[in-house]
Amino acid sequence: MxxxxxxxxxxxxxxxxxxxxxxxTLDISENLIFNFFRGITPYMIFQYIASGLIGMKxxxxxxxxxxxxxxxxxxxxxxxxxxxxxxxxKIPGLLRRPILSGLLYGGLVYVAMTFIVLPxxxxxxxxxxxxxxxxxxxxAALLFCIxxxxxxxxxxxxxxxxxxxxxxx
Numbered sequence: 001m002x003x004x005x006x007x008x009x010x011x012x013x014x015x016x017x018x019x020x021x022x023x024x025t026l027d028i029s030e031n032l033i034f035n036f037f038r039g040i041t042p043y044m045i046f047q048y049i050a051s052g053l054i055g056m057k058x059x060x061x062x063x064x065x066x067x068x069x070x071x072x073x074x075x076x077x078x079x080x081x082x083x084x085x086x087x088x089x090k091i092p093g094l095l096r097r098p099i100l101s102g103l104l105y106g107g108l109v110y111v112a113m114t115f116i117v118l119p120x121x122x123x124x125x126x127x128x129x130x131x132x133x134x135x136x137x138x139x140a141a142l143l144f145c146i147x148x149x150x151x152x153x154x155x156x157x158x159x160x161x162x163x164x165x166x167x168x169x
């Protein structure tokens with residue numbers, strides 16, 4: 001039995017990694033495309049993400065800070081995925097209404113990232129107000145790429161786990 005539980009936990013962990021990879025990739029892809037039209041390169045985006053941890057030296061650390069930014073981005077996606085998964089096991093309504101739950105969760109992620117997480121990091125803070133298109137883009141990305149994607153994929157995986165205890169990716 002212990003081996004079965006261990007196998008199930010390992011399968012669940014791998015499934016959560018896959019969900020985080022999908023959601024994180026959708027989110028960063030949207031960000032890369034949006035910022036391409038603003039003249040901001042992928043290199044700069046990942047250095048900006050890395051600056052949350054290492055400050056301004058991220059912008060002079062080359063590919064090391066780019067790789068760090070990628071790792072941080074996907075770690076954050078995994079964290080939000082894991083939080084939603086744990087919540088969905090405690091609050092069954094999250095699985096019953098995944099579209100509404102996902103959109104609300106994406107809104108929660110936006111608020112938490114914008115008003116709690118980012119102010120606590122070392123990212124350079126702009127003195128100019130964020131533009132309306134950039135604000136709308138940021139909200140939409142987290143609603144759809146993170147919240148909705150995580151909720152739908154978690155629901156699918158949980159239903160599979162519950163109906164086939166040996167199932168994982």
